[in-house]
Amino acid sequence: MTxxxxxLMNRRTLLRTGAAGMTxxxxxxxxxxxxxxxxxxxxxxxxxxxxxxxxxxxxHIEVDEGIHFNLFDPLFxxxxxxxxxxxxxxxxxxxxxxxISEDGLNWRVKLRDDVTWHDGEPFTAEDVKFTIELNQNPDxxxxxxxxxxxxxxxxxxxxxxxxxxxxxxxxPYPAILSWTFIVPxxxxxxxxxxxxxxxxxxxxxxxxxxxxxxxxGNYILLNANEDYFGEGPHLEQAIFRYIxxxxxxxxxxxxxxIDVIGLQGIQPDRYEQAQQIxxxxxxxxxxxxxxxxxxxxxxxxxQDPEVRRALSLALDRETIVEALYYGxxxxxxxxxxxxxxxxxxNLPEAEFDPEKAAQVLDxxxxxxxxxxxxxxxxVRLAFKNSTTxxxxxxxxAQQLIQQTYAEIGVEMEISNLPPAVMWGEYWMMSQFDSxxxxxxxxxxxxxxxxxxxxxxxxxxxxxxxxxxxxxxxERVDELLExxxxxxxxxxxxxxxxxxxRLVHEDMPFLPMFQYANLRGHKTGLxxxxxxxxxxxxxxxxxxxxxx
Amino acid sequence: xxxxxxxxxxxxLLLLFLxxxxxxxxxxxxxxxxxxxxxLSPGMSQAELERIAERMGLNRPLPVQxxxxxxxxxxxxxxxxxxxxxxxxxxxxxxxxATLLLILTSTILSVGLGTLVGxxxxxxxxxxxxxxxxxxxxxxxxxxxxxxxxxxIYVFSLRLGWLPSGNMYTIGDESVLDYAEHLIMPSVVLxxxxxxxxxxxxxxxxxxxxxxxxxxxxxxxxxxxxxxLYVHILRNALxxxxxxxxxxxPTLLSGALVTETVFxxxxxxxxxxxxxxxxxxxxxxxxxxxxxxxxxxxxLIADILVASVDPRVRLE
Numbered sequence: 001m002t003x004x005x006x007x008l009m010n011r012r013t014l015l016r017t018g019a020a021g022m023t024x025x026x027x028x029x030x031x032x033x034x035x036x037x038x039x040x041x042x043x044x045x046x047x048x049x050x051x052x053x054x055x056x057x058x059x060h061i062e063v064d065e066g067i068h069f070n071l072f073d074p075l076f077x078x079x080x081x082x083x084x085x086x087x088x089x090x091x092x093x094x095x096x097x098x099x100i101s102e103d104g105l106n107w108r109v110k111l112r113d114d115v116t117w118h119d120g121e122p123f124t125a126e127d128v129k130f131t132i133e134l135n136q137n138p139d140x141x142x143x144x145x146x147x148x149x150x151x152x153x154x155x156x157x158x159x160x161x162x163x164x165x166x167x168x169x170x171x172p173y174p175a176i177l178s179w180t181f182i183v184p185x186x187x188x189x190x191x192x193x194x195x196x197x198x199x200x201x202x203x204x205x206x207x208x209x210x211x212x213x214x215x216x217g218n219y220i221l222l223n224a225n226e227d228y229f230g231e232g233p234h235l236e237q238a239i240f241r242y243i244x245x246x247x248x249x250x251x252x253x254x255x256x257x258i259d260v261i262g263l264q265g266i267q268p269d270r271y272e273q274a275q276q277i278x279x280x281x282x283x284x285x286x287x288x289x290x291x292x293x294x295x296x297x298x299x300x301x302x303q304d305p306e307v308r309r310a311l312s313l314a315l316d317r318e319t320i321v322e323a324l325y326y327g328x329x330x331x332x333x334x335x336x337x338x339x340x341x342x343x344x345x346n347l348p349e350a351e352f353d354p355e356k357a358a359q360v361l362d363x364x365x366x367x368x369x370x371x372x373x374x375x376x377x378x379v380r381l382a383f384k385n386s387t388t389x390x391x392x393x394x395x396x397a398q399q400l401i402q403q404t405y406a407e408i409g410v411e412m413e414i415s416n417l418p419p420a421v422m423w424g425e426y427w428m429m430s431q432f433d434s435x436x437x438x439x440x441x442x443x444x445x446x447x448x449x450x451x452x453x454x455x456x457x458x459x460x461x462x463x464x465x466x467x468x469x470x471x472x473x474e475r476v477d478e479l480l481e482x483x484x485x486x487x488x489x490x491x492x493x494x495x496x497x498x499x500x501r502l503v504h505e506d507m508p509f510l511p512m513f514q515y516a517n518l519r520g521h522k523t524g525l526x527x528x529x530x531x532x533x534x535x536x537x538x539x540x541x542x543x544x545x546x547x
Numbered sequence: 548x549x550x551x552x553x554x555x556x557x558x559x560l561l562l563l564f565l566x567x568x569x570x571x572x573x574x575x576x577x578x579x580x581x582x583x584x585x586x587l588s589p590g591m592s593q594a595e596l597e598r599i600a601e602r603m604g605l606n607r608p609l610p611v612q613x614x615x616x617x618x619x620x621x622x623x624x625x626x627x628x629x630x631x632x633x634x635x636x637x638x639x640x641x642x643x644x645a646t647l648l649l650i651l652t653s654t655i656l657s658v659g660l661g662t663l664v665g666x667x668x669x670x671x672x673x674x675x676x677x678x679x680x681x682x683x684x685x686x687x688x689x690x691x692x693x694x695x696x697x698x699x700i701y702v703f704s705l706r707l708g709w710l711p712s713g714n715m716y717t718i719g720d721e722s723v724l725d726y727a728e729h730l731i732m733p734s735v736v737l738x739x740x741x742x743x744x745x746x747x748x749x750x751x752x753x754x755x756x757x758x759x760x761x762x763x764x765x766x767x768x769x770x771x772x773x774x775x776l777y778v779h780i781l782r783n784a785l786x787x788x789x790x791x792x793x794x795x796x797p798t799l800l801s802g803a804l805v806t807e808t809v810f811x812x813x814x815x816x817x818x819x820x821x822x823x824x825x826x827x828x829x830x831x832x833x834x835x836x837x838x839x840x841x842x843x844x845x846x847l848i849a850d851i852l853v854a855s856v857d858p859r860v861r862l863e
Contacts, residue, residue, distance in 0.1 A: 010624040044718075050821060059585050059599055070759065141602045143585070145595070195602070200632045216631070216641050217821065218813035219718065239718055243811045247697065248713060252811070255704050255712045275789050420579030423586040428593040440589050451592065459593035466592060 039224040041546045042237035043525065045538060046258035048249050050242040051220060054203040054211070056181040057135055058195070059143045062361035063263050065179075066536040067240065070222055072181035072205035073230075075109060075128065078533045082341055082445040086253075087230065088112055088123065088206065089253060090160075092174070094114045094489050104169030104487050111160040115229045117184050118210040125162040129154045132164070140194040146451075147176040151397055169247035169485040171492070175446030179534070182206065208233040208542035218242060222541075234527075234545035241540075244402040253280070259522045262537055266518035268326040268393065284328060284529030284535055288337040289438040291329070292384070293401070294509035296430050296544035298460065300379045306364035307381065308507040313357035314404050317512045319348060320397045329513040334500050335441040335449065337514055339532045342447035342493050344500040358408045366409075374409040382411035383433035386426070389416035394436055430468045432473075438515055445533045447496045450480045453503060471508035555850075559650045559843045563836065567620070570835045571613050574828055581629050581826040602627065616832065625836075626829035628822075635833035639815065645715055646814035649806065650799055652730055653738040653794075660738070661745020662788075668746065669753035671775065680750075684743035692802055696809035703732060705750060713811035733810040736803050741795070748791055752784040759783075786857050793849030796842050 043068075043385045053060035056068040060466055075089040084092040085481060090110045093099020099108050115123035134140055135148040142148075147170055154164040166173070186205055204210050207227045212221035220240045224233045241258055242248040253261040253279055266274050266282065272284045293315065295302040302308060309465040317331050331345040332338065366374040385401070387394050395416065402412045412434075417426065426432055441449045450465070451457050455472040457465020476499055483495040519537055521528050527543035582596050582605070602604050604615075619626060625635035637830060668680045704712035710732050711717070716725050754761060757780060765779045804816030811817075822830040854860045 052628075054631075059590070060583075061584055067863070141599060143588075144591075196632070215813065216633070216638055217818055218715070221718065241811070243713070244817060245808050245811075248700075248809060248811060251697075251700055251705065252712055255708075257712055257714070418579065419824075420577075420581075420583045422579070423583040424579040425593075426578070427583075427598065428586060437587075440588060443589055451589075457592070464592045464594040466586075 008461060011241075030267050039226065039233055039236045040324070041235055042239060043260060043541075043544060043546075044239045044241055044258045045260040045262045046241050046243045046249050047262050048243060048246055048264045050217065050244075052216075054214075055197075055200045056140055057131075057140075057182065058200070058512075059141065062535040064535070066262065066538040067220060067222070068181050068208070068329050068540045069367045069534070069536065069539045070209040070238065071203050071207045071211060072183065073115075073207050074180050074409065075111075075177050077539075078175070078288060078445050078531070079534070080529060080531045082339065083534055084445075088115060088128075100487060104113055104171070104485065106163065107166065108157075108163045110161075113160045115206050116227055117186075117206055118204045118225060119184075121184065121186050123182075123184075123206055123487070124158075124159045125156045126159075127182050127185045128162055129156060130189055131180065131182045134183070134188070134194065135180070137194060144176075147173045148180075152295070165338070169487070171484050171486055172443045172446040172448040174327060175444035175448075178444055184366055193219055208382070209238055228542065230542060232542035232545075234543070235541070238538075238541055250274075253277075253520055256522070259525060260528065260538075261520045264517070266520055268324075268328050268518065269324050271328060271518055274518070274520060280520055281523055282520045283528065283530065285517045285519045286337070286339060286532040287517050288339075288440045288442055288532050289513060289515040290332060290335050290336075290337070290441065290511050291436070291438040292509040292511045294435045294437060295507075296432055296434065297468055297472075297508055298430055299383070299433055301381055301383055301433070304364060304366075304376075305506065307366065308510075310357040310360040310364075310366075310408065311405070311410065312350060312491050312507055312510050313352070313360065314354045314408050314410070315350070315401060315510055315512070316352050316404055318352065320400060321513050324400070325394050325513070326395050328518065329516045332511050332514045333504055335452070335509075335511055336496070336500065336505065337442065337444050337532055340442065340445065340447060341489060342496040344497045346497075347500060347504050353406050354404055361408065368409045372409060373411045380411070381409065384413045384415040385434045385436060386415050386417055386432050387436040388419045388421060388422050390418075391416075398436060427468055428459050428466070430458070430470055432468075435468075440535070447492070448480070448484055449499070450484060453499070453508075454480050469508040471503075471506065473502060473506055476502050476506075482524060555847055559847070562843065563839055566839045567617065567832070567836060568613070570832060571616065572609070574826075574831060575609055575612070579826065581828065584825060616829075620832075620836070625833045628830050629827045630825060630830075635829050638818065638830060639833055639837050642813060642815045642818045644653060645812055646800075646803055646807070646816065648715075648726075648730065648805055649733055649737060649812060649814060652734040654799065656734060656738040657745050658788075658792075661742045662749050662785075664742065664746035665749025666776075666781070668750040669757070672754070682747060684747055687739050687743035690739070690803045692736060692740065693809055695739060696733070696806060699732050700809070713809070715812055733806050733812055733837030736809070736860055737799075740802060741799065744795065744798075745788075745791075748788065748795060749784065752787050753780055755785045756780050786853060789849050789852050790855070793846040796845040797838075800838055800842075814828045 008421045047063050047066065049061065049063040051064045051067045053064045054067065054074055073087045075087060076084045077087050079085050086092055088111055090112055091097060091099065093107055093109055095102060110130065111125060117123060132148055132151050132154060135145055136140045150167040150170050152165045152167055154162060156162050184204055188197060188199055208225055208230065209222035210225045212223045214220045219242060222238045224236050246264065246267060249261060250266055252258045295308060297303060300372045321329060321331055323325060330338065333350060334344055336343045362372055369375045374511055385398055398414045402414060405412045427435065441452050452466050453471055453476055454465065454467060455477050456463045457467035458470050459465065460470060479495050479499050483492055486492040486495065504511060519530060524547045526545050526547055527540065530537045531539050582600055585591055616626065627634055628638055664680050668677045671677055683838065699714045703710045711729050715729055762775065762779055765775045800816065803814060804820060806812065807814045807816040808820065818830065819834045822834065
């Protein structure tokens with residue numbers, strides 16, 4: 001099998017090289033052609049979920065973004081260190097370079113003038129205007145309007161420059177723009193119904209790869225865009241194979257049927273074995289998702305801060321990380337990822353001390369009743385803990401927690417639900433008691449967490465957001481509003497350090513660890529570089545190449 | 548015959564109607580919905596989710612949604628997938644070839660092997676071979692397809708490297724040989740249980756016929772053993788097998804569901820599982836109706852076949 005592939009590839013490469021050589025002779029060596037000549041070979045990436053939504057602004061899941069990143073470009077991207085790097089924009093607009101006004105209300109963006117769409121049409125400011133307006137269009141089924149809703153008066157200065165105003169300063173907007181893929185106005189603008197376009201199955205972008213074909217339930221094939229303005233691509237083809245079963249995904253990684261094991265990767269219990277496979281490299285990819293136990297503060301048992309403190313003291317984070325997750329992820333105290341510039345390093349480390357937990361509860365007046373479960377003022381210290389059913393590791397963690405909680409007289413019942421039920425209204429409308437969940441709180445590299453922690457973000461109380469633990473702290477509200485209007489990172493950090501400290505004190509949820517995912521690729525594949533600021537590891541396929 | 552067909556058609560339509568109502572109701576009454584998959588994406592809120600639901604028409608009353616779906620369904624418009632927006636019928640037809648290829652291959656395998664094993668078991672009843680076949684069938688029936696598939700992959704792909712571990716073809720090759728190579732493991736795995744069922748039915752069906760008067764008469768006439776077996780016993784014993792093929796269709800389809808997952812075979816079974824996972828209602832309903840029609844049609848064809856090969860059966 002492998003043999004046959006290699007010979008096929010070599011023959012094809014040979015032909016291509018010959019053809020490119022001819023063109024070179026005839027046209028007289030354009031730099032773009034040289035880059036194209038380099039593109040050779042192909043990579044097969046395995047995903048356990050199927051990318052189906054090719055339109056980057058329609059409702060989709062993270063695996064779809066693995067395709068979007070390669071078909072499209074945003075104005076600027078965020079690199080692995082959390083810095084913005086220009087993509088379709090010539091420079092990243094900042095207060096310093098005059099791209100953003102001091103008050104954050106006026107924006108000016110300059111665009112590259114050497115970019116063409118996959119169909120050969122030139123890319124212009126019109127496309128950027130169209131993309132932002134599409135996300136404001138009430139008739140369009142947009143995935144996110146957040147941020148775009150504030151944009152007013154988009155003016156096209158010339159083909160490669162535009163300005164707009166913001167209704168209010170909104171610091172996370174650069175981060176939102178870094179994952180807002182620009183779509184072509186000349187293809188989409190005429191559509192009668194923006195939701196029903198051919199674009200959904202025949203996307204046209206500016207990215208390093210163009211859309212080849214999609215065989216539903218099977219694979220997606222992308223071809224190198226030889227006229228790509230940025231680095232690469234160095235691969236002729238990229239194939240995204242859909243392999244629904246985790247065991248089968250791993251097996252195909254072992255047999256070599258796939259070159260890269262992407263989302264959802266290798267399971268922790270196979271880590272050691274995976275490292276032994278010849279000619280494979282296993283990579284620990286940091287994720288910005290933080291696993292925590294969350295409390296619904298709308299329920300009487302969780303309103304007393306001393307209860308939450310005791311539950312934190314009786315939570316054995318170390319055993320969960322070391323024994324159940326094989327020490328791969330790192331314990332954390334904050335909801336922000338460790339890699340973030342805004343991460344507060346000075347939060348006190350959580351301790352595991354069940355005896356102290358019992359004392360805290362005693363002192364707070366929660367005393368054991370006849371059935372051994374503590375109670376106070378008629379409220380039993382008993383609750384359900386829920387998460388997605390079928391996640392073995394989480395279930396083991398729940399059992400461990402259940403046991404230590406039982407020892408201090410707290411009754412925790414495990415009540416897991418299928419994903420569609422769990423993350424429906426049960427979650428969004430705060431119908432749960434407590435939940436075990438991994439959440440990415442941040443918006444890309446931006447530390448804004450208004451959606452999760454502001455008192456106006458409680459959906460169950462008519463708010464718009466995901467403050468499902470119903471957390472309310474006036475000071476935190478103020479700081480969030482302040483931080484959302486600041487554009488100077490050094491000053492902004494102080495605000496978010498304080499927010500992290502306050503939330504850590506109030507404990508609406510108990511962070512346990514920051515996720516780390518196991519990915520793997522064949523030895524010889526270069527450029528595989530997971531980025532904590534994006535949701536998928538195939539964000540930089542243009543840089544991948546075979547050694 | 549015409550009266551029979553009319554009756555069966557009416558009967559089938561009623562069944563399809565019931566299947567659609569029950570399927571639709573269960574699907575929509577189950578808590579959660581197609582939007583929960585977006586809940587944990589950064590920046591999502593309940594208000595935003597409700598707006599999306601509104602666009603998709605998901606917050607209308609259930610009967611209205613059903614009537615809307617049914618009205619479109621009868622005109623041949625099976626709706627569009629929530630996920631990629633493609634027409635449901637196109638999606639199903641796109642997955643049909645893979646499933647048919649797998650089912651047909653494994654049926655040919657299992658009918659051939661099953662008949663052979665069953666016949667040998669019946670004519671050498673209570674021999675060592677017969678016991679072996681009985682035990683073998685029991686074992687084959689008890690092994691979960693999923694497990695058997697994984698073991699086969701482990702042995703033949705990982706250890707020996709003889710066969711590809713999954714997929715229907717190599718992208719870029721797609722020759723008949725390439726398909727055949729990929730087809731071996733999944734079709735054998737899927738056929739395994741079927742061989743067991745077939746051989747058991749075949750064996751008892753032959754034993755039934757062997758005891759009949761006309762077999763004794765044939766022997767008394769002095770016909771050769773071979774002629775009695777082929778012309779008198781086998782021909783009669785095969786008739787119930789046609790009905791069995793019809794009845795076995797749903798089992799085969801559900802077996803394909805598992806096999807398709809293990810071998811990343813892009814067929815209807817996997818489409819169904821995926822669509823269930825995402826609550827892609829139009830596709831789930833489409834696959835449900837399609838398989839219902841497929842099974843009803845299969846049974847109808849089996850009945851007509853039985854009637855045409857067996858003059859004793861009349862379709863009334």
